[in-house]
Amino acid sequence: MTPSQASRSTPPTTSADIRQAYLDFFQQRGHKLRASSSLVPEGDPTLLFTTAGMVQMKDYFLGRTKAPAPRMTSCQKCFRTTDIDSVGDSKHLTFFEMLGNFSVGDYFKKEAVAWAWEFVTDVLKLPKERLWATVYLDDDEAYGYWRALGVPEERMRRYGESDNWWGPPGDEGPCGPCSEIHYDFGAEYGCGKPGCGEPSCPCGRFVELWNLVFMQFYQDKQKKRTPLPKPNIDTGAGLERFSAVQQGKRTVYDTDVFQPLLRGIARLAGTTYDKDESADYAMRVVAEHARGVTFLIADGVTPGNEGRGYVLRRILRRAVRFGKKAGLKSPFVGQIAQAVIERMGKQYPELVRQRESILRVIGEEETRFSETLDAGMAILNESLLDAGIRGDHTLLGTEVFRLHDTYGFPPELTEEIARERGFTIDRAGYEREMEAQRERARASTKFTVGERGSVDAYQRFAKSGLRFVGYDTKRHKSKVVGILAGGAPVQGAEKGQEVEVVLQETPFYAEGGGQVGDTGVLRGPRGVIQVTDTQRPLADVFIHRGKVVEGGVAVGDSMDAEVDAARRDDIASNHTGTHLLHAALRKVLGPQVRQAGSLVAPERLRFDFSQLVALAPEELSQVQALVNDKVRQDVPVRYKVLPYAQAVAEGALAFFGEKYGDEVRVVEVDGDADAFSRELCGGTHVARTGVIGLCLVVSESSVGSGMRRVEALTGRAAEAHVQSRLGLLERVARQLQATPDTLDARVKALQDELDKERKRASALERDVAKRAVESLLADVRQGDGVNVLAARVPASTTEALRETGDWLKAKLKSCVLVMGAVIEEQPRFVVMVTPDLVQKGYHAGDIVKKVAAVAGGGGGGRPELAQAGGKQKDKLDEALRLVPQFVKRS
Numbered sequence: 001m002t003p004s005q006a007s008r009s010t011p012p013t014t015s016a017d018i019r020q021a022y023l024d025f026f027q028q029r030g031h032k033l034r035a036s037s038s039l040v041p042e043g044d045p046t047l048l049f050t051t052a053g054m055v056q057m058k059d060y061f062l063g064r065t066k067a068p069a070p071r072m073t074s075c076q077k078c079f080r081t082t083d084i085d086s087v088g089d090s091k092h093l094t095f096f097e098m099l100g101n102f103s104v105g106d107y108f109k110k111e112a113v114a115w116a117w118e119f120v121t122d123v124l125k126l127p128k129e130r131l132w133a134t135v136y137l138d139d140d141e142a143y144g145y146w147r148a149l150g151v152p153e154e155r156m157r158r159y160g161e162s163d164n165w166w167g168p169p170g171d172e173g174p175c176g177p178c179s180e181i182h183y184d185f186g187a188e189y190g191c192g193k194p195g196c197g198e199p200s201c202p203c204g205r206f207v208e209l210w211n212l213v214f215m216q217f218y219q220d221k222q223k224k225r226t227p228l229p230k231p232n233i234d235t236g237a238g239l240e241r242f243s244a245v246q247q248g249k250r251t252v253y254d255t256d257v258f259q260p261l262l263r264g265i266a267r268l269a270g271t272t273y274d275k276d277e278s279a280d281y282a283m284r285v286v287a288e289h290a291r292g293v294t295f296l297i298a299d300g301v302t303p304g305n306e307g308r309g310y311v312l313r314r315i316l317r318r319a320v321r322f323g324k325k326a327g328l329k330s331p332f333v334g335q336i337a338q339a340v341i342e343r344m345g346k347q348y349p350e351l352v353r354q355r356e357s358i359l360r361v362i363g364e365e366e367t368r369f370s371e372t373l374d375a376g377m378a379i380l381n382e383s384l385l386d387a388g389i390r391g392d393h394t395l396l397g398t399e400v401f402r403l404h405d406t407y408g409f410p411p412e413l414t415e416e417i418a419r420e421r422g423f424t425i426d427r428a429g430y431e432r433e434m435e436a437q438r439e440r441a442r443a444s445t446k447f448t449v450g451e452r453g454s455v456d457a458y459q460r461f462a463k464s465g466l467r468f469v470g471y472d473t474k475r476h477k478s479k480v481v482g483i484l485a486g487g488a489p490v491q492g493a494e495k496g497q498e499v500e501v502v503l504q505e506t507p508f509y510a511e512g513g514g515q516v517g518d519t520g521v522l523r524g525p526r527g528v529i530q531v532t533d534t535q536r537p538l539a540d541v542f543i544h545r546g547k548v549v550e551g552g553v554a555v556g557d558s559m560d561a562e563v564d565a566a567r568r569d570d571i572a573s574n575h576t577g578t579h580l581l582h583a584a585l586r587k588v589l590g591p592q593v594r595q596a597g598s599l600v601a602p603e604r605l606r607f608d609f610s611q612l613v614a615l616a617p618e619e620l621s622q623v624q625a626l627v628n629d630k631v632r633q634d635v636p637v638r639y640k641v642l643p644y645a646q647a648v649a650e651g652a653l654a655f656f657g658e659k660y661g662d663e664v665r666v667v668e669v670d671g672d673a674d675a676f677s678r679e680l681c682g683g684t685h686v687a688r689t690g691v692i693g694l695c696l697v698v699s700e701s702s703v704g705s706g707m708r709r710v711e712a713l714t715g716r717a718a719e720a721h722v723q724s725r726l727g728l729l730e731r732v733a734r735q736l737q738a739t740p741d742t743l744d745a746r747v748k749a750l751q752d753e754l755d756k757e758r759k760r761a762s763a764l765e766r767d768v769a770k771r772a773v774e775s776l777l778a779d780v781r782q783g784d785g786v787n788v789l790a791a792r793v794p795a796s797t798t799e800a801l802r803e804t805g806d807w808l809k810a811k812l813k814s815c816v817l818v819m820g821a822v823i824e825e826q827p828r829f830v831v832m833v834t835p836d837l838v839q840k841g842y843h844a845g846d847i848v849k850k851v852a853a854v855a856g857g858g859g860g861g862r863p864e865l866a867q868a869g870g871k872q873k874d875k876l877d878e879a880l881r882l883v884p885q886f887v888k889r890s
């Protein structure tokens with residue numbers, strides 16, 4: 001009997017059983033089960049995270065893609081950022097699971113209402129008198145359905161847009177009126193103020209259990225609503241809230257979802273939960289954020305300073321700070337993440353798959369932040385004190401920025417701490433500092449200002465209607481509209497001068513989107529300019545940097561601009577290669593792969609992407625094989641210019657954080673409907689993939705936490721690489737008197753031979769040493785009334801030195817042994833004391849310290865065995881000579 005069958009007689013109580021009962025209930029009513037999609041919405045840069053079950057259904061509702069079934073149900077992982085600062089109280093969550101049922105143009109209000117009612121009253125068996133229903137102001141239809149099911153008028157309410165209208169998620173999207181089921185914990189939990197006693201009172205007496213959205217409109221950025229092709233149903237119920245009411249608890253933190261985590265955290269902190277409210281608050285923050293962090297990383301988010309990465313960083317750091325308050329010692333977040341993985345890994349196998357990476361990313365980030373947390377707190381305390389003395393109770397923007405920049409305090413964290421002490425922060429001042437820093441970074445990485453003048457110098461060309469014409473041509477005649485020398489505008493320049501030339505139209509591609517700038521020549525009536533780089537200091541200003549190599553140039557000249565064609569062809573080959581590689585990586589590793597940066601140069605390409613673990617060799621060869629299949633198929637590469645929203649709707653990969661204009665260029669490889677690759681891209685590409693010839697991945701490595709880098713070669717560079725590797729193979733084979741085919745076996749044979757020889761040599765060495773050591777027995781002296789032997793030993797490793805010692809000890813029975821040798825150019829000592837002498841108070845560690853000190857070193861160890869190194873090898877003998885003085889009881 002499944003839990004849900006059981007639920008007909010016994011209502012489900014655990015969160016796992018409730019989830020199952022819900023999904024079973026809707027599957028029995030013809031709904032297709034959909035797996036939860038990623039927390040990172042696919043191909044939808046308008047949305048930071050998946051915030052509801054409907055996110056993966058959006059395109060079906062909009063009629064852009066055909067739904068796999070008209071009725072669907074899911075338990076969707078969701079993440080909301082709006083309440084981060086409130087997490088810790090007993091209500092708010094960032095990460096939660098949303099149960100939902102969806103109709104794509106199939107059933108509508110009547111069924112949605114009836115099934116929701118049946119589920120809560122018949123499956124969950126919630127007492128009807130505790131349930132309320134709300135509808136949108138004029139939604140008489142929904143009102144009527146609830147009434148027909150027996151909900152009395154006194155437990156029904158009509159609310160306006162702020163309560164009973166849902167969506168759109170993000171800037172634009174589907175939306176509609178909604179109807180909600182609320183649960184009443186009872187008058188004893190109310191605030192008693194006027195208006196308490198109905199669901200709209202925020203005091204906590206009521207909890208919203210289920211939201212049924214009647215998805216009927218599309219709302220655009222201007223907030224204009226147009227009816228959707230067909231009305232749809234989107235419902236959402238928080239699993240954690242269902243769990244609370246089923247388990248008879250007031251808050252989600254008292255349920256089986258959080259209690260095991262909270263108990264674990266309390267144990268780590270050496271306390272118990274539910275003893276002290278401020279400690280409980282801190283522990284709730286830790287539990288909630290650790291859970292969120294675990295799920296975000298599993299879906300490919302890595303800590304960063306923007307977008308999703310920033311949210312992850314912010315909650316992880318908030319967890320570390322509150323953990324400290326609760327008495328936890330860093331690192332601790334990883335331990336809680338482990339507990340999350342154990343509890344939820346069955347439902348979300350990605351947690352188990354990514355366990356290692358989750359723990360690694362958390363570990364790195366937590367260590368980094370906890371190192372600066374104390375220092376940052378000290379600075380913050382001082383700044384708050386200053387602000388108090390100044391009497392304005394506002395933390396200066398420069399201080400908030402410094403805490404962020406030097407100590408890793410997200411401004412929201414600083415703000416929260418300040419608020420706890422009755423202060424505010426100067427947010428605008430902070431933003432100004434940030435902007436200034438961004439400007440500095442832009443200036444230093446993107447564009448060299450200073451000796452070449454400031455960005456202002458280029459402003460004058462911004463409205464000149466300059467155009468890039470180089471997608472289809474590498475040569476073009478155009479007019480010089482400006483010349484800069486040393487950053488200042490000039491009318492002309494002569495041979496030998498470094499200049500920046502602005503043309504009305506140019507076939508030269510300016511560095512952007514990872515692709516390097518073009519080089520080439522500009523030929524005019526007066527002379528020739530060799531262009532060594534093309535840049536774009538402002539969106540519509542292209543400048544050619546180079547040197548006048550013949551004659552001169554003047555503003556107004558007509559010039560024949562010619563791009564270095566072979567170089568551009570190599571670049572194009574690498575750029576298309578990058579797109580193929582990106583598509584292949586997503587096909588092999590999964591859609592969580594996200595581009596993080598790229599370099600497209602003539603001689604190579606580099607592609608950085610979010611991926612937590614290293615690629616297995618077979619994955620890498622699979623990626624390369626997929627790319628080269630496409631190369632051999634010689635498929636066309638096409639581009640089109642589309643409105644941004646349409647491009648994204650058609651599935652073009654766009655990346656959060658990138659800025660795109662209203663019109664975007666979409667580059668497609670192979671096919672229209674089902675393109676192998678489709679990306680928003682302004683770069684230059686080959687016309688057909690066959691031109692690439694061959695794509696070779698030459699390295700795969702890590703670049704920071706959660707980020708991998710692949711480097712590859714295409715075309716001529718790939719050929720040259722193969723050529724040089726084959727040459728190397730030939731040369732090595734010849735040196736080893738083999739052929740490339742027999743090289744493997746030859747190397748193996750040589751290795752075996754070497755191993756055998758090594759063993760023989762060390763046996764001989766040991767033999768020689770033993771003989772030499774035997775002669776040492778004669779050197780035993782008396783010191784402090786015991787046998788002392790100090791000797792230089794012909795050993796080449798510390799192990800050999802110790803082995804000699806063991807052997808001597810066995811012979812001498814009762815002694816203090818001090819042996820020295822020069823190992824890898826440094827003096828090394830091993831001291832041994834037999835047990836009887838240890839009993840008497842001789843200590844090898846003490847002795848070795850004194851001996852090594854003579855040779856400029858130090859060391860230590862146990863009473864019976866100790867070793868040390870020194871710096872001056874020529875002091876070795878002297879140290880050994882002095883040994884008898886050092887042998888003293890301690």
Ligand code: SER
Pocket residue numbers: 051052053054100166211212213234235236237
């Ligand atoms: N989209 C609605 C919500 O998030 C119902 O799923 O509440």
